[in-house]
Amino acid sequence: MNFLQNWRKRHSAAHGVSVYDAMREDPEGVAALLSECELLRTRAWQSKLELDDSPASLEALDQLPPRWREDPEELPWLGNDAGLYLGTVIVRTVAGAGWDVWPSGRPVVRLASGREIDVVDAGLTWATTGAPELFQVYAEASEA
Numbered sequence: 001m002n003f004l005q006n007w008r009k010r011h012s013a014a015h016g017v018s019v020y021d022a023m024r025e026d027p028e029g030v031a032a033l034l035s036e037c038e039l040l041r042t043r044a045w046q047s048k049l050e051l052d053d054s055p056a057s058l059e060a061l062d063q064l065p066p067r068w069r070e071d072p073e074e075l076p077w078l079g080n081d082a083g084l085y086l087g088t089v090i091v092r093t094v095a096g097a098g099w100d101v102w103p104s105g106r107p108v109v110r111l112a113s114g115r116e117i118d119v120v121d122a123g124l125t126w127a128t129t130g131a132p133e134l135f136q137v138y139a140e141a142s143e144a
Contacts (some may be wrong), residue, residue: 055139059135081123082126086123090138
């Protein structure tokens with residue numbers, strides 16, 4: 001994942017460092033890298049949409065025409081970014097939410113209730129099918 005490569009560069013870490021280890025060592029740094037979502041932000045900007053890490057921006061993303069589905073190579077990358085962006089919005093706006101990483105290295109959002117949301121899976125599903133909408137996942141997280 002690009003964010004782990006960026007983290008390694010910033011921390012001069014060896015390639016053997018996992019996301020799981022990085023999260024335990026530098027949670028704020030990993031959270032910042034998870035929020036980059038470069039491809040999604042670029043595609044949104046090209047559609048004249050600025051992602052400001054707000055729930056409203058999730059609603060706006062849900063309304064974009066899914067042109068990324070025309071490129072099977074870009075689709076999984078955009079879906080991954082959509083999931084990380086969804087997680088970023090949840091972590092920044094839902095009280096008690098925070099990033100966690102499964103030992104497999106998959107980033108998830110843990111809510112104050114202890115419930116975990118696999119935001120990457122949600123983003124990939126959204127990018128592929130359009131459902132559930134990103135805002136719907138956010139709304140469910142904010143009610144938990």
